[in-house]
Amino acid sequence: MWENLVIGLKLTLFGTGLVFLVLAFLWGLMWLLLALDVEEPEEKVAQPAVSEEASAAPSPLEQALIALALLRHRGAAAREIPEETQAALPGLQHTWTVLGRLRQLQSWHPRRGEE
DSSP: OHHHHHHHHHHHHHHHHHHHHHHHHHHHHHHHHHHHOOOOOOOOOOOOOOOHHHHSOOOHHHHHHHHHHHHHHTTOOGGGSOHHHHHHSTTOOSHHHHHHHHHHHSOOOOOOOOO
16 A cells, blocks of 8 residues: 555656656746847837827817717716707717717626615
8 A cells, every 4th residue: 555655656746846847948948038039229210290280179070079978978868969069970960879879888787786
């Protein structure tokens, strides 16, 4: 009986030692590859100048989308969305369409039990 236990312990030690030996080899190999992988300094790329178009005021469509996002952020009801905002959005003329798009932006959370 003791012979089987000694053989089992020897196999366990041999297997564990072999695993750690391979891990140490892989660690050394990664260290060597990282030491050989020296990055060359990158040349500084000149920043493009800001164009007049980029610094101009947002277009009416962008203004309408910003207003819609602000209303959504404040938790405004659909009936509070101004008509000019709805009219400025092409293809989103109906309130139910706007609400559908807003619902797509929401994260889904499961309902909690009623208290």
